[in-house]
Amino acid sequence: MSRLSSSGPQTADAPTPEDAFHETAALSDRDREPRHGAAADGPMLAADGTPLKKSLARALRAQKLRALALIAPLLIFVLVTFIAPIADMLFRSIENQIVQDTLPRTTAVVQDWNPDTGEPPSEAVYEALYRDLFLAAEARRHTRLGQRLNYEETGMSSLFRGTGRDVDDFGEANVETLEDLDDRWEEAAFWVELTSGEGGEGVVDAARERYMRLADLSSRSPLGDVWCAVKGVFAETCDVAPEDVDLGFSLSGTFAETFPRTAEAYAEFAVFMALEEGETVADDEPWEAVYVALDQDLRALSPEELAAYDGPNADALRAAQEALAEVPPVDFRAAFLNSDEDWADIDNWRTIQTYSPPYTTGYFLNAVDMQKTPEGPALRDADERIYGLLFQRTMFMSLVITFSCILLGYPVAWILANLPMRQANLLLILVLLPFWTSLLVRTSAWKVMLQQQGVINDVLVWLGLVADESRLIMINNQFGTIVAMTHILLPFMILPLYSVMQTIPPSYLRAAKSLGATNWTAFWRVYFPQTVPGIGAGSILVFILAIGYYITPEIVGGTTGTFISNRIAYHISSSLNWGLAAALGTILLVVVLVLYWAYDKIVGIDNVKLGG
């Protein structure tokens, strides 16, 4: 039978690579001791003349490679399907790129804002937010950010959703001025003519990169290229990678220089059309943000500077500048406040500022009942602390369940090990039977047994042990969880105990007794120590399974018998706060590893046997 420990095969008689290694080590020891005969002068040689050490090492390497090749399929399978997803999930506990990816310009400029002044950020921040939010709303990514920030500051979700709806109308007067002035401003072809040329590739590439980060489009890796080549052999084509999609548009360098905001907005529009809609800029008039950007640019230029511009449609631009001088510039701050006055709220902006960096400790702080405040991490209000309590409860109850399993499982395993084979096998089937029943059925059965109008209470009342009015409460609390989970996990304790006990010869006990030991001494001094490895293996299995359980506690746990895993499940499937779920999961994993390590130090992991 296999062992849990990793100290290598110890029962096999065949030589293993490790044996060879020990031999070489012994040989090299001998090299260092010149007293041993003729070979003392030079290294010991193999038959073909190479030093024995080298030739052994080579043989060893070949052997190791072969071993590695043999387990490679399994290793790769485990890595790809098990380790990588878990690592990816755990990584989410610190990942916070969504804020920067969605609001790249805003997060850059809001850093300069000092919340302690009590004033909302400057107009420049609102302008940056407008440009970020407009693109995000078109790509429908803004509510995701709202939801992310809502975990930290209540109200952000509707703030982003609501303003995402309104952001099209910001600067409406200025957009209309342009459109009323000249019908050409509403023509896609006119805009293409205005902006096309050579030399603006940098702006377009930056826009493409921004958009790909926003929409979570990853560029194709070398591995992807290989995969596509393989598909090509079977005449299947890959979609064009987002970084290679032809925009059908090339930006003029001079235009980009004179009208930087417009060029940026128009490049984003071009990227969006190509990557999202599969069209080009020639198919549609640009979105409002481009008009607003042009308005900004035209105001920034003096008439003389504009007069010097000699690109296509310069006359229309000059006319536009004159017309726009008649209307006030877009007041971004007013527009945001008009959409939702919470945009003036310092706390909302502080949240955006605090959560700008691509990585955050926020989820972990949350997972230990703390939060970020301007004065650094601090404990949450007492009425919001829950995770510390749940972690403690999970640990405590898992330990209680493990001990109940030992108490109940030990005698059963002993009987199994000491009965004749035929009866033992029959009993073993009874132990295994629950394994073939659905977990839900078993848990629900406990409901029927334990509830106040349930079987046990009915029997107690019938026997007159309990008054009808004061039936025992045995479910929807810790007791219910402990009973149901002990029952469910019992086989995991019995099986290792049984297989260890089976290997203990009965003659040991008889020998102890014949030497004068009492029954108890013979058991406690002779038998029990030999079963400790089985207890260890069973306890590790039961404990680790117990702390991760959530279906049973959910059904029979009520409010006092639920585990941390119930909150993890809630955050994964209901609140969708995967970052917090990952942080809680990581903490749970670390706790288990620490306990495992402590067990190894105290009992010794070599002392764990799943079988003889």
Place this chain on the structure above:
Amino acid sequence: MNLAKTLLASTALTVAAGAVAAQDMESPVAGEPMADSMTLVSWGGAYQASQQNAYVEPYLEMNPGVSATWDESSNEAVAKLRAMNEAGNITWDLVDVVAADAIRLCDEGLAMEVDHDEILKPAPDGTDASDDFGDLIVSDCYIPQIVYSTTFGYRTDMVPEGVSAPDDVCDVWDLETYPGKRSLERRPINNMEWALYCDGVAKDEIYDVLATEEGQDRALAKLDEIKDEVIWWSAGADTPQLLADGEIFMGSTYNGRLFSVIEEQDQPVGMMWDMQVFDLDGWIIPEGLEEEELNRVLDFLWFATDTQRLADQAKYISYGPARESSAPLVDKHAELGIEMGPHMPTDPDNAENTLLYNYEFWADYRDDIDAKFQAWLAQ
């Protein structure tokens, strides 16, 4: 609110006169190439069975060679769709979700925006689909099917002698007149509203109060009064089971579950419609389907959401059809043969005092209030 008006109006038994030829219209994708299988996602249980009986089976009969597979994952549809989207592999064709989830999915671009008038059949009298569904179309991606409500049921045999049966939601808090255990859902939604209402907050101010810290504390304090007597449920089947076993005196659950306890299982349980909370259930189409799959889904939807089919669904479960034009067609229960009209949550007699699930509010406050609620529960 408009929605409430539509809900009530949809039950007014106005028989649509002069059916137009709308009934014979073909789906907008008829004749296009279509996939011959689809994966439908729903809730399992009696609700999924009602869908299966009312329109999936008839559709499959009309289209031999087409197969439909069910995936009972609606309660975690948002999480799963998000994961599928991240992995770039959408395996679902049509997903049944509650309105709050539909709004979330639509916001995130995980559900497809649809033109209701284009893809849904008009009412028999020619009314456009968008008018027929009215305000129940709470999101551009959402195709509502039914209106359900969360409300209370109670054991009729546990009502103390000489006391009238409970008919006010605040009777849940009245432990003196109605002693016994209660069951409430293990989440703040609905419970907080009921608590504030019974603490004397006017119905139209509930959400304003609940938005404040004091209001939340006030709701929890009100819930504290009965906390020791409450069994908290997390699955819709819990309260019916607890009622049937006599574990509790009264408890909240979905009205369809109570219907099945009362009428199908014939248990001594009564309905308490006061302050029932309306919510919707309906379809969304995941974003990013292949064209042939999409055509199949659209063809199916055209049939499955027409006036007759939605009315048919009420033969199997006591949820109100989302189309106004379906209400007059609601018939008798398919097996029990009882008139289903009076069992609909939208029946005027049942809908005297109701509340609407406030999607906007809970989208904002759900995380915050849930944290408080769970901490309060664990204390």
